[in-house]
Amino acid sequence: MSQLKWDEIYKVWDQITTVSSIPLALLGFGVTIWQLIKTKSAAEAARSSAESAVHQMRRGNIIGLLRELHRVEDEIDKAVYHNSVDLLFVWLSVWRWQASELRGYLSESVGDERKVMKAIQASMTVVVNVKSSLVGRENSDLSALTAQLRQVVATVTRELGSLSVVQELDVKGNKVER
Template identity: 40%
Template sequence: MDPLSWQAAYSVIDHVSTVASIPLATIGFFVAYVQIRKTRKAAEATRAAVESARTEMSRAGVLTLLPQLQRIEEQMERAVSSNSVELFLAWSNTWRFQAGELKGHLEMLAPGNEQLPTLIQKSVGLAGYMKTALDDKREVDLRKVTRKTREAVAAVTNELGSLVAVYGAAAIGGTNAVQ
């Protein structure tokens, strides 16, 4: 074959491969686009599933904390009745921790609702104040000294019944909320 015919053959082959690559590249871009959309949809579904799981975990946390907070209030009242500063402080510290946890769950579940988180924050602050107010004091009128704290705790526990309805504790069945 002469060099001119090789050059002509090469030119034809080059032209055919160029023309054939355009549909293949288009198909490749289309496949990549479809895969990217599928990946994006899967990522969005995963994000929604994670958010749903997080919400359900917070709801479960709320439902778990409700009877515990009611029990803590009861134990604080018993400590006051027996004029036991040590027991009151122990239950007051437990209240601070668990009420703070409830506040965090509520802020995540209902970010616009500030009424109960505000009540919780007040009760937690007063319970913290009791720690310093009663430090090294064993002979005090506990009923009088802790009145504001107990009122703040009672204000929170009075609102807990509505949370049971909102977060579905009624679905638990015949369990006793205060044990």
Template identity: 30%
Template sequence: MLLSANAWYVLPWSDWVGVVGFPLGLFGLWLTFKQARSAKDAATAANDAVKRTQVQIRANQLLVLIPQLRWIAAELDFAIDDGNVRLAKRHLDSWRWQANNIHGMLTSADASQRRVLKSLQESAGQAASAGTLLMRKNSGEESMLDQCEKAREAIGRVCDQLSKWAGENVTQVSTDEGAE
């Protein structure tokens, strides 16, 4: 059509719509692409924020639970020193419950937590074994301290590892937030 017209200014308005519409369509496609890329970047940033928040919540929960575990460990020691079998059994059961709870929370953490997870699982198993030994009627030949020795060692290891984990993760999250 453009070739058949004598001059470009002689084009009818319907042809001008097509001429102007083509660059406007290209501009619209460019804007759409730019907005899609911005939306992708925003979604990635939101996903990263969710992950950081999950780590922070997990660390905060552990900051509450770790002192409870340390209290249970100290009370277990007092019960053993006093020779109170029932109280020692109760504290071993409390340890198992708390350790399994923390194990569940850390299971969703990254793979670097395998050592802590293994220690938690071992301590819960040792606490169960010690509790069983304490409740046996003929366990009089073995002292309460001997019956709970492996559990106490495993519990101490877990307390140390969890304190380290919480310190590392609280610091890591604070560092990530400060970088933004």
């Protein structure tokens, strides 16, 4: 008889624990879903923050390179004024390097930036042609030989001027429509 009583008690206890575990499992499941939602929100906020940081760094790098290319344009003009082929070669190399770097930060999908990218590519082609034509030349009239070069470099820096305003506004957090 005592064995039968323990079997009944066990069956009742088993039913009670089975039934009571269902609400606890549902509660655990609910907590898990709530935690997943919080985690998803935190991940989205982190991704948004990372994208914003990348955007700000990109804009800062673009602005820095814009300023450098303006300086290089001035140095090219000085080299031509002083009729220094060696100095011109140095600044043409700097132009190509920095213009290439700037091009990497610009986007083909943005109209203003696409326009600057095309101007940069044209300037780089002319730089290569001018360097090739000046190799081995001494005492050349750099003013005449670099007229097209200085024109395309001026075109790039002029386009960069308008882009610079947009970029600086964008870095300062103002809404810029494109």
